[in-house]
Amino acid sequence: FESEKFKNAIKKFHKLFNVPVDEKLVTYYSCSYWRGRVPRQGWLYLSVNYLCFYSYLLGKDITIVLKFTDITSLERVQAYLSETIRVGTRFHVHDFSMFRNIEETYQMMEQLANFAAKKLLSEKGAFREEEYFPAVTNEMVFQTAEG
Numbered sequence: 001f002e003s004e005k006f007k008n009a010i011k012k013f014h015k016l017f018n019v020p021v022d023e024k025l026v027t028y029y030s031c032s033y034w035r036g037r038v039p040r041q042g043w044l045y046l047s048v049n050y051l052c053f054y055s056y057l058l059g060k061d062i063t064i065v066l067k068f069t070d071i072t073s074l075e076r077v078q079a080y081l082s083e084t085i086r087v088g089t090r091f092h093v094h095d096f097s098m099f100r101n102i103e104e105t106y107q108m109m110e111q112l113a114n115f116a117a118k119k120l121l122s123e124k125g126a127f128r129e130e131e132y133f134p135a136v137t138n139e140m141v142f143q144t145a146e147g
Helices: 004-017 102-121
Strands: 025-035 038-047 050-057 060-067 071-079 082-089 093-097
Touching: 004 025, 004 038, 004 050, 004 060, 025 050, 025 060, 025 102, 038 102, 071 093, 071 102, 082 102
Parallel strands: none
Antiparallel strands: 025 038, 025 093, 038 050, 050 060, 071 082, 082 093
8 A cells, every 4th residue: 555645755856867767666764965075964764776866945856866777886874964875876976865764764775776786697587585674665665674
């Protein structure tokens, strides 16, 4: 069952980022993206294949679309006076912070990045999404590190 709020997030995700129509949004988070020393409040969207961010502030928007297969590093660092998730690609580093639950967000990003890498490395048909993500639906039930 999808909540109305999540259905709206799915529509916004597809409208903002021009991803394939069948791309499945897993979850989304409010956070800040750091461009230089200035935080930009917005929304981080995580789908099966993409990490996307959108912010609109004072007439300017920032849109970031990264394929999980293009991410070369993912780490938690202490920066900008708060814990930050640093996402690296071959050409850029992107810093995101001010999450309500950074542990949950980081674990989900890590899981999706690992899934994308396994899918990329596997032979066609040898890797089945449901084996690694049996609970991936449009709404996720998150497990804590303890449980």
